[in-house]
Amino acid sequence: MGVPGATAAPIYWYSKDKESLIRRLHRIEGQVRGVEKMVEDDRYCIDILTQVSAVGTALEAVAVKVLDEHVRHCVAAALASGDEVDARTKTEELLQAVQRFSRTR
Numbered sequence: 001m002g003v004p005g006a007t008a009a010p011i012y013w014y015s016k017d018k019e020s021l022i023r024r025l026h027r028i029e030g031q032v033r034g035v036e037k038m039v040e041d042d043r044y045c046i047d048i049l050t051q052v053s054a055v056g057t058a059l060e061a062v063a064v065k066v067l068d069e070h071v072r073h074c075v076a077a078a079l080a081s082g083d084e085v086d087a088r089t090k091t092e093e094l095l096q097a098v099q100r101f102s103r104t105r
Helices: 018-040 045-081 084-103
Strands: none
Touching: 018 045, 045 084
């Protein structure tokens, strides 16, 4: 039985792929720890930079996956719903996300 007055948590696209996404993020976390260890061990600068670049590339891949699924599911559903306010909101959110994402390049 639910809590009176509580609303159900929204279910997002990643619920079906959540475990895969979490595994990817754990691998990235391990890569970051590896970079930290390289710094602690006074490793060569170029080797550290190479690993930092690999971490960035891995995070970009996660971001592209999330962005792709957001467009295909959340934004598409809002546009198909006929709810102009929701469609406008999701479109604005998407544009802001793309702007944030493109600034990191």
